[in-house]
Amino acid sequence: MDENLRHRLYKPALWALTIVLLIVSSTTQTRLNHQRRDLGLTRLEPLENAPPALAFTTVALGGFRGLIANILWVRAMKLQEDDKFFEMVQLSDWITKLQPHFNDVWIFQAWNMAYNVSVKLKDFDQRWRWVRRGIELLRDEGLMYNPSETLLFRELAWLYQHKMGQNMDDAHNYYKNAWANEMSEVLGEEAGPIDYDDWLDPENELAKERIEELKEVYKLDFSLMKEVDEMYGPLEWRLPEAHAIYWAYKGLQYAKREDLVTLRRVIYQTMELAFERGRLIWNEAAEVYELGPNIEMIASCNRAFEDQIETEEDQKVNIKRAHRNFLRMAVEQLFLHNRETAAKKWFDFMKETYPEAVNPPYLTLDQYVVERVTESVKDSAVDQIKSVIESYIGRSYYNLAIGQYDQAEGYKAFAMRCWKRHQAKLEGIDSAQGRVGLPPFSRIDQEVLNRMLDPKQTGLNPVSLQRLKSELGIVDENNPEEENAGNREQTNDSPDVEE
Amino acid sequence: MQSIYTIAKLTIKSALRLKLALILSALLLAGVIGLPLIIKHDGTPDGFMQILLSYTMAMSVSLLSISTLWIACSSISREIDGSQMQMVVVKPVSRWQIWLGKLAGILFMNGALLILSGAVIFSLIQYRANQLPDQTQDYLRNKLLVARGSAKPPVPDYEEEAQKALQQQLDQLPDREKATMNMEVMAAHMVNQIKSSYEQALPGFGKTWVIDLSEAQEDVAGRPIFLRIKFYDFDPKTLYEPLNISTYRCVWRFGHPESPKIYQTAMMSLAANTYHEIVVPPDRLDDEGKLYIEFYSDAEKPLYFQFSDGIEALYREGGFAMNFFRGQVIIFLWIALLAIIGLAASSFLSFPVASFVAASILIIGFSGGVLTDVVEQGAALGPVDHETGMRQKGTLDYVVVPFFTVLLKMVNLALDYNPVESISSGRSVTWREMFKAVTTIGIIMGGAISTFGMVVFSRREMALPQNSD
Numbered sequence: 004m005d006e007n008l009r010h011r012l013y014k015p016a017l018w019a020l021t022i023v024l025l026i027v028s029s030t031t032q033t034r035l036n037h038q039r040r041d042l043g044l045t046r047l048e049p050l051e052n053a054p055p056a057l058a059f060t061t062v063a064l065g066g067f068r069g070l071i072a073n074i075l076w077v078r079a080m081k082l083q084e085d086d087k088f089f090e091m092v093q094l095s096d097w098i099t100k101l102q103p104h105f106n107d108v109w110i111f112q113a114w115n116m117a118y119n120v121s122v123k124l125k126d127f128d129q130r131w132r133w134v135r136r137g138i139e140l141l142r143d144e145g146l147m148y149n150p151s152e153t154l155l156f157r158e159l160a161w162l163y164q165h166k167m168g169q170n171m172d173d174a175h176n177y178y179k180n181a182w183a184n185e186m187s188e189v190l191g192e193e194a195g196p197i198d199y200d201d202w203l204d205p206e207n208e209l210a211k212e213r214i215e216e217l218k219e220v221y222k223l224d225f226s227l228m229k230e231v232d233e234m235y236g237p238l239e240w241r242l243p244e245a246h247a248i249y250w251a252y253k254g255l256q257y258a259k260r261e262d263l264v265t266l267r268r269v270i271y272q273t274m275e276l277a278f279e280r281g282r283l284i285w286n287e288a289a290e291v292y293e294l295g296p297n298i299e300m301i302a303s304c305n306r307a308f309e310d311q312i313e314t315e316e317d318q319k320v321n322i323k324r325a326h327r328n329f330l331r332m333a334v335e336q337l338f339l340h341n342r343e344t345a346a347k348k349w350f351d352f353m354k355e356t357y358p359e360a361v362n363p364p365y366l367t368l369d370q371y372v373v374e375r376v377t378e379s380v381k382d383s384a385v386d387q388i389k390s391v392i393e394s395y396i397g398r399s400y401y402n403l404a405i406g407q408y409d410q411a412e413g414y415k416a417f418a419m420r421c422w423k424r425h426q427a428k429l430e431g432i433d434s435a436q437g438r439v440g441l442p443p444f445s446r447i448d449q450e451v452l453n454r455m456l457d458p459k460q461t462g463l464n465p466v467s468l469q470r471l472k473s474e475l476g477i478v479d480e481n482n483p484e485e486e487n488a489g490n491r492e493q494t495n496d497s498p499d500v501e502e
Numbered sequence: 503m504q505s506i507y508t509i510a511k512l513t514i515k516s517a518l519r520l521k522l523a524l525i526l527s528a529l530l531l532a533g534v535i536g537l538p539l540i541i542k543h544d545g546t547p548d549g550f551m552q553i554l555l556s557y558t559m560a561m562s563v564s565l566l567s568i569s570t571l572w573i574a575c576s577s578i579s580r581e582i583d584g585s586q587m588q589m590v591v592v593k594p595v596s597r598w599q600i601w602l603g604k605l606a607g608i609l610f611m612n613g614a615l616l617i618l619s620g621a622v623i624f625s626l627i628q629y630r631a632n633q634l635p636d637q638t639q640d641y642l643r644n645k646l647l648v649a650r651g652s653a654k655p656p657v658p659d660y661e662e663e664a665q666k667a668l669q670q671q672l673d674q675l676p677d678r679e680k681a682t683m684n685m686e687v688m689a690a691h692m693v694n695q696i697k698s699s700y701e702q703a704l705p706g707f708g709k710t711w712v713i714d715l716s717e718a719q720e721d722v723a724g725r726p727i728f729l730r731i732k733f734y735d736f737d738p739k740t741l742y743e744p745l746n747i748s749t750y751r752c753v754w755r756f757g758h759p760e761s762p763k764i765y766q767t768a769m770m771s772l773a774a775n776t777y778h779e780i781v782v783p784p785d786r787l788d789d790e791g792k793l794y795i796e797f798y799s800d801a802e803k804p805l806y807f808q809f810s811d812g813i814e815a816l817y818r819e820g821g822f823a824m825n826f827f828r829g830q831v832i833i834f835l836w837i838a839l840l841a842i843i844g845l846a847a848s849s850f851l852s853f854p855v856a857s858f859v860a861a862s863i864l865i866i867g868f869s870g871g872v873l874t875d876v877v878e879q880g881a882a883l884g885p886v887d888h889e890t891g892m893r894q895k896g897t898l899d900y901v902v903v904p905f906f907t908v909l910l911k912m913v914n915l916a917l918d919y920n921p922v923e924s925i926s927s928g929r930s931v932t933w934r935e936m937f938k939a940v941t942t943i944g945i946i947m948g949g950a951i952s953t954f955g956m957v958v959f960s961r962r963e964m965a966l967p968q969n970s971d
Contacts, residue, residue, distance in 0.1 A: 086732075086777040089549035090556070092542045122747055123776040132545050173749055173771035 072101040109145035113137040127177040153262040156254025164247035186241040196237035244277035341413035396451040404471040505595040509603020530619040555926040562619040574844025575856040597960040649930040651819035655711040664692040702804040716791030727782040728816040733805040735774040755796040758788040828931040829921030835943040846955030873910040
């Protein structure tokens, strides 16, 4: 061959050979990775789902990865000590990417951002940003590289359950509202459980888009959500508790025997929380979400307790005690929500399961609930019992102002029962009526209402106040045009009871 | 002068021939433009600007430092190894002129590269800032893209007060009791007690500070002031879990108590042991240019605002452009010092050894934190006491610690002026600081090392057999 031609072809030939070798090596890489794992040739799992830059870095740096991660870690801690957080996201990203299979690194970095960094900031929106960062680090990246690590599932569920769900942080309401708003954009404005049949209708294009967004952005598998809801629901997916249960439940699929209890516990504890305040109430006037008990969850929550009693032999006594308290609360909440039939059913179930829960045992449902609420009030403390009654009347008007009619009625009726119970004790004792008797119920009711309508004393914001007036059909002297006989059917706000 | 100029020109030509300047420019530009595309930030505009400024500036400093050391270390030693220097020294030019010419060439090239990278960083920051909404821009230009001066409340003479209080107590004691007392401990205790009484905000009581901003009255007119605060709660649990921090609900009021223009913040939830910046709306100074600050909290224990970092008012003192320029001047001084160190090392050492020595100095410079820890703890090599978490003194520490103390002092001479930190947090790099850096880094340190380098180079025997392979 001509020398010149050979010289000209030499470099292109080398390039071609390089490309061929790269293609060949890439095809054998998967098989080699399997063999590495099967033959136990390496302690580390080959990195999956990694972007090219990360894959290159982890291979190229070899043993120096740990050293560099340490240096970055020291820098991150130093900056944190100096309250400089702007680099934290970048440093956490590098540290976790250098040691992507080291669970503790993911857990620490996520916890640090969600708990330690967030609390150092004064603005709630900034705190929320860091809580989200912590969640995203575990959910979007940690679990992507370690899809079967139960510890990461547990930690993620904990961030939802504790950091967002509990009230340890002054900003917890902000977190809950921000999360509810964000989820409402995906799930729709209407709060409440998901209508799975409607969402899975093949003609529902909007639902398809939403399911895709849930998967892409929030890493939620819709079929698994349905499964979780069927098992533990109905859950409010706009609240963190539903997500805590979802991630703990997902972790159960990969859990070894020793991890099962921890993950199940996360589910059970979260379910109790989801019952206590797992219902979203949109306060239109204040433009914030408020929380109320999710009484629809009582059956599934009860089932969860029963399962837990069965599976956790060594904690049986404690769990039973928690179960009993849960049932007490369930009865009380059903009663206050004007669901007397359901309350009676659970009351009977509670008496049967835990006879000591109703003491004395002859108490009727009605007496039991009033007793529970006023148990701390001494019989003769008329002022205290009046305060209790006033507080329930107040709650009734507040719920009326935010459109929670069942609860409004429940609270008013309950206040009346408390009043009646107290007065009944004094029946036939004329001397006591004047001394420790209560004023007529209607007067107490009017006093509370007057306070709530008085702009100087009311705890309501002006819009809620207006709405309350409107619900009660009260003419606003300053704005007579807005007279309204009420936005709803007239309800028996002041029960017709002989006083 | 002509000789120095000629040598400098030859040094630059040699660097250009090696395409070094081209490669460095490309790297700097790629870094400065590419970094913003890949860095992750905290999601806030100021967080983004801060990370952008610190990373791009740090990257240009690192690249220029490493390349400067490499060029400086190689320029004399390699020319001696290659027997080129021998051809130069026989010319009618003195050795100190050769040395200075080399330095001038390196500095000129690095200066040009620094101007290039500085101009790109500055333009990039301005461009990015201009993309933001007007309100955010205003906020950034008041907080970050600005030169902010600092003022603190006056510190009372608590030591003198403590001395008087101690004397009063001692006067009431009989002599024999006084003789048994450790006066040093008593005095220290009293100082702490009086100091704490000034620093603490007691539960249920407000606390007031007054900061005199009369000299900055014109600068702050119509502009917000940023109050940087930090309080400690000395919660015992943080001794064992330093990250476990409590928050307290607080309210701040700004303005003269009798002024109608008093401003009160909404209730804030502030973490202890943490810096917070609170915006004081414009025009809250009284007629004498004083800022009155009141603090109230619902804490059930005393909170401590220490004199050192408790309360600081940050106000606009100048624009970002001049601040950035002064910062670049200090960075240039750092690089010049490195060039001088590299040249001095290559004046009497071979290229590999000179590089090693210079790189070690660079690493020591970056290890200021370790040096500080060792000097503060007074130990580096002893075993750690697990009760206190402190290191105990080992035998070798009697040598190591004094050595580290000297090293730290030298490092701090250069690194006390940290323009990257100041610029990325919107603090002023003042003219005074800049001239001080010129004196300390440029004249004193640079002068001393240059003199050493020139003397050593002048006395070096060139006619020795060289390793010219």
